[in-house]
Amino acid sequence: MNYLYHLYIEFLTKYGIPKLFGDITFYVLPFCLSAAVLMLVVLFLVLFERKLLGWLTQRKGPNRVGIWGVLQTLADALKLLLKENVTPDKVDKFLFNLAPILVFIPAMTVFCIIPFSAEYTFVNTSTNVILYLVLVAFPMLSLFLGGWASNNKYALMGAARGIAQILSYEIPMTFVVLSVVTLAASMNMTGITLAQYSRNGLLGWFFIPCIIGFLIMFICVLAELNRCPFDLPEAESELICGYNTEYSGMRFALFYLSEYTLLFVNSLFMSIMFFGGYLSPFGVYLSQLLFGDTHLGTVLVYFEQAFWLCLKAFMIIFVIIWIRATLPRLASFDLLKFSWTILIPLAIFNLFIAVFIKYTMGGALCGLS
Numbered sequence: 001m002n003y004l005y006h007l008y009i010e011f012l013t014k015y016g017i018p019k020l021f022g023d024i025t026f027y028v029l030p031f032c033l034s035a036a037v038l039m040l041v042v043l044f045l046v047l048f049e050r051k052l053l054g055w056l057t058q059r060k061g062p063n064r065v066g067i068w069g070v071l072q073t074l075a076d077a078l079k080l081l082l083k084e085n086v087t088p089d090k091v092d093k094f095l096f097n098l099a100p101i102l103v104f105i106p107a108m109t110v111f112c113i114i115p116f117s118a119e120y121t122f123v124n125t126s127t128n129v130i131l132y133l134v135l136v137a138f139p140m141l142s143l144f145l146g147g148w149a150s151n152n153k154y155a156l157m158g159a160a161r162g163i164a165q166i167l168s169y170e171i172p173m174t175f176v177v178l179s180v181v182t183l184a185a186s187m188n189m190t191g192i193t194l195a196q197y198s199r200n201g202l203l204g205w206f207f208i209p210c211i212i213g214f215l216i217m218f219i220c221v222l223a224e225l226n227r228c229p230f231d232l233p234e235a236e237s238e239l240i241c242g243y244n245t246e247y248s249g250m251r252f253a254l255f256y257l258s259e260y261t262l263l264f265v266n267s268l269f270m271s272i273m274f275f276g277g278y279l280s281p282f283g284v285y286l287s288q289l290l291f292g293d294t295h296l297g298t299v300l301v302y303f304e305q306a307f308w309l310c311l312k313a314f315m316i317i318f319v320i321i322w323i324r325a326t327l328p329r330l331a332s333f334d335l336l337k338f339s340w341t342i343l344i345p346l347a348i349f350n351l352f353i354a355v356f357i358k359y360t361m362g363g364a365l366c367g368l369s
Helices: 002-014 020-026 028-056 072-082 092-111 128-149 153-184 189-196 211-224 249-274 286-291 296-323 332-361
Strands: none
Touching: 002 020, 002 249, 002 286, 020 028, 028 072, 028 092, 028 189, 028 249, 028 296, 072 153, 072 249, 092 128, 128 153, 128 189, 128 211, 153 211, 153 249, 189 249, 211 249, 211 296, 249 296, 249 332, 286 296
């Protein structure tokens, strides 16, 4: 973020503001910007899913609040903010109130790890892939905490299902991440993105040599997000509402918000792992072709990089919603058996393929780097 930092310091100096103030406040601004963007994206995702599900299932979807129902999500958010936060008797009040906070904070933090462009990377450590895996799995512990603290057998059963599910599907997902790390020779998301650069555009992306790994990770992400057909922790026909049965008002909204935050973040992560992240599918940025190496062209490239990353993520989200409208829910035994007997052996096989490609072709996967 050096380029943005110098622009910010230059702006403050122009108006006589000390550089020390800029050094202190610079990292606050990206966090606030990320939080604001994330809230808007979540509101849009909720509306997008409801509209798309309505179209896929031949229903109208939201159409009353605002033009074409575009304000329906805002109305729902306002309703949850105004509703009373009911705390049932005989619950563990401290843990009951703590769980919604713990489930949202990691979801918000992991968003700051994603490199949206060559310049905008809020947290850019050499091992941020490991940090991502830790943070993205942490909310499930919070769901278990909320289900146990609710003193409700349906909530506890939903939370226990979630823990069993996350343990089963984290293992193949880890093997897939190892295969990508092997191909890129980096555990940094920006390094993984740049390792997929090719003059032939998308032909250098990792989804070509690692197509089995992408399919495995896609399935594991569905399971981690409790999305259909892996929505057993929230099976309304069996568990009322699952782990969040006793929650209402803003505490319920935090669970809901973290679910869509992780949906967006995991889609971004898969885009980085397999589809070149913020790289253009054409091998060259359109902003460079139109404006060359001018100052305007340089700035527009960063916005174009964010556009490509988000476009890839929304294409993945479209497929996830499509699956929700199409497939029925799996039985709990079949869900766990599918991971241990099919996905884990395939993930190990995919890792062997990645190692073979890396050390026989010297990293020259597809096209010319």
